[in-house]
Amino acid sequence: MLVNVFTRPEKRKVYKKLIVDEIDKIGIQSLGIVALLSLFMGAVVTLQTAANIDSGWIPKWTIGFTTRQTMILEFSSTIVCLILSGKVGSNIASEIGTMRISEQIDAMDIMGVNSASYLILPKIIAAMIIFPFMVIMAMACGITAGAMIGSSTGVISLTDYNYGLTYYFEPFQVSYTLIKSVVFAFIITTVSSYHGYYTKGGALQVGQSSTRAVVYSIVLIMIANYILTQLLLL
Amino acid sequence: MIEVKDISKSFDGNHVLKNITVEFFPGKVNFIIGRSGSGKSVLTKCIVGLMEVDKGEIVFDGRSFTKMDRWDRRIVRQEMGMLFQGSALFDSMTVEENVMFPLKMFSKMSAGEMKDRVNFCLERVNLQGKNHLYPSEISGGMQKRTGIARAISMNPKYLFCDEPNSGLDPQTAIVIDNLIKEITYEFNITTVVVSHDMNSVIEIGDYINFIYQGELWWKGDKKEILKTQNDELNNFVFPSEFMKEIKEVLRDGRG
Ligand SMILES: Nc1ncnc2c1ncn2[C@@H]1O[C@H](COP(=O)(O)OP(=O)(O)O)[C@@H](O)[C@H]1O
Numbered sequence: 108m109l110v111n112v113f114t115r116p117e118k119r120k121v122y123k124k125l126i127v128d129e130i131d132k133i134g135i136q137s138l139g140i141v142a143l144l145s146l147f148m149g150a151v152v153t154l155q156t157a158a159n160i161d162s163g164w165i166p167k168w169t170i171g172f173t174t175r176q177t178m179i180l181e182f183s184s185t186i187v188c189l190i191l192s193g194k195v196g197s198n199i200a201s202e203i204g205t206m207r208i209s210e211q212i213d214a215m216d217i218m219g220v221n222s223a224s225y226l227i228l229p230k231i232i233a234a235m236i237i238f239p240f241m242v243i244m245a246m247a248c249g250i251t252a253g254a255m256i257g258s259s260t261g262v263i264s265l266t267d268y269n270y271g272l273t274y275y276f277e278p279f280q281v282s283y284t285l286i287k288s289v290v291f292a293f294i295i296t297t298v299s300s301y302h303g304y305y306t307k308g309g310a311l312q313v314g315q316s317s318t319r320a321v322v323y324s325i326v327l328i329m330i331a332n333y334i335l336t337q338l339l340l341l
Numbered sequence: 342m343i344e345v346k347d348i349s350k351s352f353d354g355n356h357v358l359k360n361i362t363v364e365f366f367p368g369k370v371n372f373i374i375g376r377s378g379s380g381k382s383v384l385t386k387c388i389v390g391l392m393e394v395d396k397g398e399i400v401f402d403g404r405s406f407t408k409m410d411r412w413d414r415r416i417v418r419q420e421m422g423m424l425f426q427g428s429a430l431f432d433s434m435t436v437e438e439n440v441m442f443p444l445k446m447f448s449k450m451s452a453g454e455m456k457d458r459v460n461f462c463l464e465r466v467n468l469q470g471k472n473h474l475y476p477s478e479i480s481g482g483m484q485k486r487t488g489i490a491r492a493i494s495m496n497p498k499y500l501f502c503d504e505p506n507s508g509l510d511p512q513t514a515i516v517i518d519n520l521i522k523e524i525t526y527e528f529n530i531t532t533v534v535v536s537h538d539m540n541s542v543i544e545i546g547d548y549i550n551f552i553y554q555g556e557l558w559w560k561g562d563k564k565e566i567l568k569t570q571n572d573e574l575n576n577f578v579f580p581s582e583f584m585k586e587i588k589e590v591l592r593d594g595r596g
């Protein structure tokens with residue numbers, strides 16, 4: 108399948124339009140949930156850190172620092188992608204799986220269309236383009252929410268928070284998380300497309316494919332997360 | 342002409358097709374009939390290359406499809422149209438987009454030309470004005486007709502129909518059957534229809550091939566089928582006692 112996916116796209120114009128459509132389906136339509144989760148996560152991390160450093164000799168700016176590290180290193184890429192694997196992955200697997208069992212994929216093959224490439228390539232490319240932007244948005248939302256909650260509840264002043272945010276800031280950590288998101292995007296789209304494309308049977312099997320797509324995506328994301336962290340951060 | 346030469350196909354020891362040799366002629370409606378599970382769909386899928394044969398060869402107008410690689414096959418495939426049992430319309434696309442899909446993928450037509458071609462095909466199947474409806478918004482008969490319009494949009498030389506009127510009421514079924522027949526004659530298409538519906542066979546069949554337990558058991562035209570002495574075919578064509586009586590009456594009436 109993967110070989111077919113990357114061979115000879117039929118018409119560039121058709122593919123461009125498909126990619127734009129997929130960016131909308133995979134990315135834009137998930138912005139809401141990603142923003143919501145990031146806002147709450149940023150707020151919670153800020154409050155939890157504040158609650159844990161009562162002891163006085165740990166400086167307040169640690170709160171900003173911790174929120175930043177959590178949001179940038181893990182939450183914005185790994186956690187967000189895990190959530191997206193549930194939403195996007197099951198969506199892709201059931202869409203392609205339904206096309207398989209209703210013979211829509213056969214119909215494409217009969218016409219001479221490279222169905223694997225037509226259905227899957229745009230999704231992979233779209234996800235790899237849009238995921239990094241969603242990750243940046245997640246970081247921004249989380250950090251902003253932390254600042255707002257921190258100052259409005261009075262656990263930390265904005266000045267302290269900002270000092271923490273910029274303390275020992277390594278830009279590479281942002282690159283690291285963006286790289287991760289691109290890899291996770293690839294994992295989610297290929298794994299889910301694979302399970303959808305090779306669905307056999309009926310509606311029940313489409314459901315099973317979509318569950319399997321999510322489970323395998325999650326496991327692979329966790330493994331990739333570990334490997335990338337070891338490769339990039341150490 | 343499509344020549345199927347001595348093909349066999351099995352699934353883990355289950356021999357579904359056994360040494361089948363059969364020909365399909367241009368400008369004719371060629372039927373493959375047989376009971377459910379006799380291997381009709383597998384035979385069709387082997388012919389169009391959705392399944393690989395274990396043995397034998399399939400030749401489209403002198404070109405051996407079996408021996409071609411993927412890329413050459415795709416060229417032959419652009420000369421094929423297929424009407425699927427469940428219509429297999431792309432449900433994220435409108436009727437118009439469905440019919441336009443092959444044109445978009447393969448033709449060098451301008452947008453205007455494509456639109457004209459789509460409207461021509463839709464008119465041909467009596468669906469003018471339904472351009473912007475989605476498959477879920479039209480009836481089963483209309484879905485089949487959309488399927489036909491999509492199948493003929495690229496001016497196919499070969500048209501395959503798997504149980505074209507399953508799930509349709511008898512009257513709609515006849516409309517679809519006649520549409521297939523007219524299109525076949527009009528555009529000189531080599532049409533292969535898979536069916537177990539004797540009504541369509543008698544209505545539009547030019548040549549009939551009867552598959553029994555994975556073998557080509559009988560072939561002939563529709564006059565011959567009514568007179569056949571072949572027991573298995575007789576049981577298929579006249580399954581009930583009532584039908585057998587009709588057969589007697591027919592024979593006596595003519596004899
Ligand atoms: N993909 C497949 N894998 C295994 N067995 C199959 C497959 N497709 C069809 N068969 C078997 O081949 C036989 C013929 O099926 P089919 O050609 O669909 O019958 P029909 O004549 O009703 O169209 C059946 O026994 C079916 O179980």
Ligand SMILES: [Mg+2]
Pocket residue numbers: 381382
């Ligand atoms: Mg069948």
